[in-house]
Amino acid sequence: MKRPRLAIAGLSGCSGCQLALLNCEAELSLLLEQVECQFFPLAISPVELTGRYDLALVEGCCTSRHDTFLLRELRKRSSRLIALGTCAAWGGVAAMGNDRPRSRLRRQVYGNQPIPADGVPRPVSTVVTVDATVHGCPPEPAELLALLADLLHDTLPLQRSFPVCCDCRMRENLCLLQERGMLCLGLLTAGGCDARCPSLGVPCEGCRGPVPEANVTEALTIYRQKGFDAPTVLGRLRRFCPEWQYGSGA
Amino acid sequence: MPSLLLPHADIKAWLDRLGTDGELHAPLRGRDGAVRFDVVQQGVIPDLQALRSLLPPKKYLLPPNDTVLRYTQADGYHLPLQATTRLILLGLHPCDLAAIAYLDRQFFGDQPDPIYAARRQRLTLIGSSCRPDAYCSCHLSPSPLPAACDLFLHQTATGFLLMPETPRGSAICQATADLLRDYEPKPPPSPRDHFGVAMPPPPQTELDPRLPDWQELANHCLGCGACSLACPTCSCFELLEFGGLDGRTAERLLRWDNCLFKGHAEVAGGHSFQKDRAQRFRYRYRHKYRGYGPLQGVPSCVGCGRCRVQCPAGLDLRPLAERLEKGAP
Numbered sequence: 001m002k003r004p005r006l007a008i009a010g011l012s013g014c015s016g017c018q019l020a021l022l023n024c025e026a027e028l029s030l031l032l033e034q035v036e037c038q039f040f041p042l043a044i045s046p047v048e049l050t051g052r053y054d055l056a057l058v059e060g061c062c063t064s065r066h067d068t069f070l071l072r073e074l075r076k077r078s079s080r081l082i083a084l085g086t087c088a089a090w091g092g093v094a095a096m097g098n099d100r101p102r103s104r105l106r107r108q109v110y111g112n113q114p115i116p117a118d119g120v121p122r123p124v125s126t127v128v129t130v131d132a133t134v135h136g137c138p139p140e141p142a143e144l145l146a147l148l149a150d151l152l153h154d155t156l157p158l159q160r161s162f163p164v165c166c167d168c169r170m171r172e173n174l175c176l177l178q179e180r181g182m183l184c185l186g187l188l189t190a191g192g193c194d195a196r197c198p199s200l201g202v203p204c205e206g207c208r209g210p211v212p213e214a215n216v217t218e219a220l221t222i223y224r225q226k227g228f229d230a231p232t233v234l235g236r237l238r239r240f241c242p243e244w245q246y247g248s249g250a
Numbered sequence: 251m252p253s254l255l256l257p258h259a260d261i262k263a264w265l266d267r268l269g270t271d272g273e274l275h276a277p278l279r280g281r282d283g284a285v286r287f288d289v290v291q292q293g294v295i296p297d298l299q300a301l302r303s304l305l306p307p308k309k310y311l312l313p314p315n316d317t318v319l320r321y322t323q324a325d326g327y328h329l330p331l332q333a334t335t336r337l338i339l340l341g342l343h344p345c346d347l348a349a350i351a352y353l354d355r356q357f358f359g360d361q362p363d364p365i366y367a368a369r370r371q372r373l374t375l376i377g378s379s380c381r382p383d384a385y386c387s388c389h390l391s392p393s394p395l396p397a398a399c400d401l402f403l404h405q406t407a408t409g410f411l412l413m414p415e416t417p418r419g420s421a422i423c424q425a426t427a428d429l430l431r432d433y434e435p436k437p438p439p440s441p442r443d444h445f446g447v448a449m450p451p452p453p454q455t456e457l458d459p460r461l462p463d464w465q466e467l468a469n470h471c472l473g474c475g476a477c478s479l480a481c482p483t484c485s486c487f488e489l490l491e492f493g494g495l496d497g498r499t500a501e502r503l504l505r506w507d508n509c510l511f512k513g514h515a516e517v518a519g520g521h522s523f524q525k526d527r528a529q530r531f532r533y534r535y536r537h538k539y540r541g542y543g544p545l546q547g548v549p550s551c552v553g554c555g556r557c558r559v560q561c562p563a564g565l566d567l568r569p570l571a572e573r574l575e576k577g578a579p
Contacts, residue, residue: 030495146492153493161512165474169560170314170506172305174284175476178562187472187562212512213527215472222472222562 004054004151007039008084009074011067012094012121013060017085018042020138021057027145034152053078055151061087061094063121075128080156082147086137088124090209090241093137095121098242123243132156135190137207137240143192160192163211164204168195176203183228185236188214209241254423255433257409262295264429265340268422272336272374275310277303287339298341298378298405301386302556306482307339307346311353311369312506314479318365318489319502327502332368340376344397344442345388345554347377349482351395352550356485359544374418375399378410379440385555387568388444391575393552396446404437411437444553451547452540452575457532463570464535468527470563475508477565478534480556486514509534531567539571549575 010018022028022043031037035055041047056078062071075081086092097105098120106115124130134143134157147157164186168175176182176198184203186195190211197204223233256264268274269290276296277285285300287307319327342350357366377399382389401419404411411433414420423430478484488507493500507514510530515523524530541548551571558566 027495034495034497145495149493149495152495152497155493158490161516162508163472163474165472165476165562166479166508166511169305169474169476169479172284172286172309174280174282174304175560175562178560179282179284187474211473213473215470218470218472218563 003034003036005052006035006037006148006151007049007053007056007074007078008037008042009039009056009058009070010042011058011060011071011088011124012063013085013087013092015042015059016138017059017088017136018057020141021144024141024145031145031148035148049073049077051077054080056081057084057147058082058088058124059084061091061121062119062124062127063094064116064118068119068127071124071127080131080151081124081128082157083124083130083133085139086135086207086209086240087121089133089135090243091121091123092240095123095242096239098122099238132159135208136193140193140196160190161212162191163187163214164189164191164193164195164198164208167191167193168198168204171195171199173198176201177222177226181226183223183226183233183236185233187219187222188216188237205240206237207240210237253404253433253437254412254430255406255409256403256412256426256430259409260429261410262293264426265290265295266292267426267429268338268340271422271425272338272372274338274340276340287341290340296341298403300341301343301380301383302554302559304556304560305480306349306554306556307342308349308353308482308485310337310339310373311350311357311366312485312487312504314506316365316504317501318504321500321502323498329364332365334368334372336372336374338374338376340378341403342375342377342399343380343554344377344440344445345386345552346482347375347397347399348393348395348445348552349554350375351398352483352545352548352552353485355545355548374401374422376401376403376419376422377442378403379405379442382441383555385558386441387551387553387555388441389553390568391551391553391571392444392447392449394447394449394548395552397442398446402442404440406438413437452549454540454547457536457540457574459529459532461532464528464531467531467565467567467570470565471510471527471531472563473508473510473512473527474562475511476560476562477557478508478510479506480560481538482552482554482556483538483550484508488513509537535567535570535574538567539575 056074083089150157176184182203185206186204189204189206190208220230274290275287276290277300278288279285279297285303287303317330321327357363400416402413414423486507487504490503538551539549
C-alpha cells in the first residue's frame with residue numbers, strides 16, 4: 001500500500017505546534033511506518049516541495065510574502081490542508097496587535113531600521129481554504145496523533161463544540177472562577193485540552209480560541225461580578241484570538 | 251427487627267472492617283475544600299456531613315470518558331474487560347440513591363447494557379441521611395424514585411442507626427455485630443422520606459415552545475455543561491470512534507455530552523434538531539421534570555441541587571418547574 005504523503009510547514013510562529021508533534025516520541029516510529037513525511041523543514045532535510053501531498057499541516061499565521069507563497073503552494077499541492085494550532089486558526093500572539101497601526105508597531109520594534117514591508121498577520125483560512133482546524137497553543141499531543149490517525153482512515157478530525165469548563169468539570173476540578181475568584185477563561189474557550197491548566201490550579205488563558213456559540217455578554221457580566229472589567233477580559237482573550245466577537249455587552 | 255446503633259466512637263473500627271469486603275469509596279474533603287467520592291485509605295474518616303460531592307456517584311457507573319468497544323483486525327469489535335473488584339460506596343444521600351435507581355431503570359429497562367450491568371453488580375450502596383440546604387429541593391418536591399440501597403445509615407446524636415435493606419446490607423451488619431448495639435426508638439424522619447412517594451405522573455401535554463422562559467434562560471446560559479455533568483441522572487453521551495495510528499485497530503469512546511451543547515443534537519450534514527439554546531432548554535426541562543423516552547412520566551430531577559450550585563450564571567429550572575408542574579391540573 002502506498003503511504004500517504006505528508007507536508008508539515010511553519011509560517012510566522014514559534015514552531016511550538018510542530019515541536020508538539022516531535023515530542024510524541026513514543027509514536028513517531030510507528031507514524032513514520034505509516035506516512036511518508038516528505039516536507040518537514042523543522043525536522044527533515046532537504047527542504048523542498050515536490051509533487052503532491054495527501055495532507056498538509058500548517059502552523060503559524062500568514063504574515064510575510066514568503067508565508068503567502070508557501071501557503072498557496074501547499075494548498076495547490078495538497079488534498080487536505082489543516083490549520084495547526086492557534087496562530088494558524090485565529091492569528092494568535094503574532095496578530096494580537098492588529099488593532100494598532102502597523103507603522104507604529106514597526107517603529108516600536110525596529111526603530112528607524114529599514115525592514116522589508118510585510119503584511120498583516122492573519123489566520124490561514126483568510127488566505128486559502130482550510131479543511132479542518134486543530135486548536136491549541138500548542139495543540140494536545142493526543143489531538144495531533146488522532147488527526148494523523150484520521151488521515152490514515154481517510155477522515156477529518158472531529159470539530160468539538162464544548163468549552164474548557166466541560167473538560168474541567170469532567171475531571172472534578174473545583175471551579176477556579178467561582179470558588180477562587182480567578183480570571184479563568186474556560187467559559188469562553190474551546191475545550192478538548194482535558195483542562196490541562198485548570199487541573200494544575202492555573203486559570204485558563206484562552207489559548208484554544210473561542211468555543212462555538214460563546215456567550216460573551218453573559219460571561220462579561222460574570223467576570224465583572226468577580227471584579228474583572230471588560231477591557232481586562234477582552235485584552236486577555238485577544239492575545240490568542242484578535243478577532244473575538246464581543247457581543248452586545250462589551 | 252430493632253434498628254442497630256453504631257456509636258460515633260466506633261465508626262473508625264467499623265470503616266476499617268468494611269474495607270475488607272471490597273474497595274471502600276466515600277465523600278472525602280480534599281485540600282482544596284471540595285468534596286469528591288474517592289477511595290478511602292485505611293484510617294481516613296470520610297466526610298459524612300458533606301452535603302454534595304462535585305460529581306455525583308454516576309461516575310462509578312458511567313465514567314466521563316469510557317472505552318466501550320475495541321476493534322482489532324483479527325477479532326473485530328469486542329467489549330473491553332471490566333474490573334470485577336467489589337466497590338462499597340458509602341455516604342450516598344437519598345437523592346443520589348434515587349438517581350442510581352433512575353439510571354438502573356434506564357440501563358436495565360429494555361435491553362440491559364452489559365457494561366453498565368457489570369459495573370452496577372459490583373457496587374454495594376450504603377446510604378446516609380443528611381439535612382437539606384437552600385440548594386436542595388427533595389423536601390419541596392417528593393420523587394417517585396426510591397432511595398434504594400443495601401444499607402442505610404441514619405445520623406443521630408449518639409451515632410449511626412444501621413438499617414439493612416438487602417441480604418448484602420444484613421451481611422455487613424452481621425459481620426460487624428460486635429460494634430453495634432440494639433436501638434429501640436424509631437428512627438427520626440429524614441430526607442429519605444421524600445423518595446419513593448406515590449405521585450401522580452407529571453402532565454404529558456406538550457411544553458409551549460413560545461414560553462418566554464426558554465429564551466430568558468438561553469440568554470444567560472454559557473453552554474458550559476456544568477448542569478448536566480453534575481447531574482446525577484443526566485446520562486446523555488456521544489460515541490466517538492478513533493482509528494489507531496497503526497491503521498489496524500480502533501477504539502470506540504463514550505463521552506459525557508450535554509443537551510445545551512451545539513453538537514448534542516447535530517446530525518450528518520450539519521443539521522440540528524435543536525438549533526438554538528432556547529429550544530435546548532425546553533428539551534432539557536422536559537427530560538428533567540416530565541420524563542423522557544421509555545421513562546416518560548418519570549421526572550429525573552432528584553433535587554440534589556448540584557446544577558444550581560455549579561451553574562456560573564446561577565440558572566435554576568426549579569422556579570419554572572414550580573409554576574409549570576404544580577400549577578398544572
